[in-house]
Amino acid sequence: MRTVHDIPLLHGISVLVRAPLNEPIEGGEVASDFRLRRTIPTLEFLQHAGARVIVCGHIGRDPSETLEPVYHALQTRLSNISFSPESIGPRAEEKARALAPGSILLLENLRRHKGETANDPDFARALARLAHVFVQDAFDTSHRAHASIVGVPRFLPSYAGLLLAEEVRELSAARTPTTPSLAVIGGAKFSTKEPVITKLLSLYDTVFVGGALANDFLAARGHSLGASLLSGADPVLIKNLLSHKNLLIPEDALAASPDASASSAREADLDSLASTEAILDAGPRTQNMLAEIVQTAQTILWNGPLGHYENGFTAGTRALARAISTNTGRSIVGGGDTVTAIEELGLTEHFSFISTGGGAMLDYLTHGTLPGIDALASSGNEKNSEEGGSLTKE
Numbered sequence: 220m221r222t223v224h225d226i227p228l229l230h231g232i233s234v235l236v237r238a239p240l241n242e243p244i245e246g247g248e249v250a251s252d253f254r255l256r257r258t259i260p261t262l263e264f265l266q267h268a269g270a271r272v273i274v275c276g277h278i279g280r281d282p283s284e285t286l287e288p289v290y291h292a293l294q295t296r297l298s299n300i301s302f303s304p305e306s307i308g309p310r311a312e313e314k315a316r317a318l319a320p321g322s323i324l325l326l327e328n329l330r331r332h333k334g335e336t337a338n339d340p341d342f343a344r345a346l347a348r349l350a351h352v353f354v355q356d357a358f359d360t361s362h363r364a365h366a367s368i369v370g371v372p373r374f375l376p377s378y379a380g381l382l383l384a385e386e387v388r389e390l391s392a393a394r395t396p397t398t399p400s401l402a403v404i405g406g407a408k409f410s411t412k413e414p415v416i417t418k419l420l421s422l423y424d425t426v427f428v429g430g431a432l433a434n435d436f437l438a439a440r441g442h443s444l445g446a447s448l449l450s451g452a453d454p455v456l457i458k459n460l461l462s463h464k465n466l467l468i469p470e471d472a473l474a475a476s477p478d479a480s481a482s483s484a485r486e487a488d489l490d491s492l493a494s495t496e497a498i499l500d501a502g503p504r505t506q507n508m509l510a511e512i513v514q515t516a517q518t519i520l521w522n523g524p525l526g527h528y529e530n531g532f533t534a535g536t537r538a539l540a541r542a543i544s545t546n547t548g549r550s551i552v553g554g555g556d557t558v559t560a561i562e563e564l565g566l567t568e569h570f571s572f573i574s575t576g577g578g579a580m581l582d583y584l585t586h587g588t589l590p591g592i593d594a595l596a597s598s599g600n601e602k603n604s605e606e607g608g609s610l611t612k613e
Contacts, residue, residue: 222379230269235350237367239357240276240289249292254575261356261380271318277330290325307345315349335366343370356380361591362579369594377598389572390583393551396518405430405523409450415581420463427467429525436468445492471502481531500526501535510542517548528556536560544569553580
């Protein structure tokens with residue numbers, strides 16, 4: 220995979236960078252700049268080489284959301300950066316052409332245009348018209364077949380950014396773990412997690428399934444789960460996965476009524492839940508079981524919380540984070556709540572690698588590639604845009 224280090228000419232060249240900009244916004248400000256920090260090395264590399272850097276990305280799920288808070292956050296870390304309230308069209312092109320070498324232009328939220336998520340070739344071509352070269356650094360969105368992920372590489376010579384290259388290197392290593400190995404998959408949405416669980420069972424010595432994801436497995440084992448959330452997963456799939464001797468599920472729980480606060484949760488055996496109670500976190504026996512396995516593991520992979528994290532049920536997730544932070548082997552983690560827990564505990568530097576991807580991480584572990592990565596390998600197969608695609612200075 221070609222990276223930014225392989226671009227033959229950069230000084231004075233316009234480079235379009237698809238960056239991971241989708242950060243949480245609170246009160247009009249970026250609440251966590253985890254992904255932004257990780258893409259800064261790519262932007263600084265291009266800036267210091269004298270490229271004219273045009274950064275694009277998306278924010279949130281509502282197309283009306285703006286990247287202006289992200290722009291202000293980047294201003295505190297980068298010099299010579301400006302903002303375009305449009306992402307394509309004559310005015311965006313004018314701003315891109317006016318960039319001096321070593322300057323950066325951030326474009327407005329790509330998802331304000333339906334052509335982004337629809338992978339409209341005309342929208343991809345309009346983005347490509349802004350630059351001579353494309354750099355993909357948004358690993359977190361590389362599992363989506365969107366215009367800025369798979370469309371633009373059809374029209375421009377394309378390269379991986381430093382973050383994307385690191386993600387591929389580290390997650391490729393996670394697909395060949397050193398034994399003894401432990402994989403922990405939490406969260407919910409069984410339909411999105413089943414393929415990666417199946418894959419990891421063939422790669423890892425132990426695979427633990429936690430969070431709401433585990434409830435279907437516990438129900439299949441005959442436990443009475445009260446008001447616990449179930450995904451409605453195919454019982455045959457669950458039964459097949461449970462037949463693997465290296466699959467582990469929770470031994471106990473922290474339970475409460477579904478709308479209760481974490482402070483009201485009680486330690487519960489799996490068959491002692493009242494009809495009004497739900498499993499909302501991993502119990503102490505489960506926490507201790509995982510901590511013991513973590514002690515001797517040489518490779519640890521973790522994605523997804525062990526409890527209803529956003530509602531304050533953080534005990535299981537934080538206990539696992541603390542246990543892994545003391546491990547001397549290799550630890551690879553990802554997923555929004557997982558990363559939040561690690562950052563809140565101040566343990567980031569104690570993990571070998573923290574991925575910027577949630578779903579993208581799971582898809583890469585399952586398939587060994589992503590649509591955005593495949594698009595880089597075949598970049599430039601279509602006719603270049605009229606004003607981009609040539610490594611010559613204007």
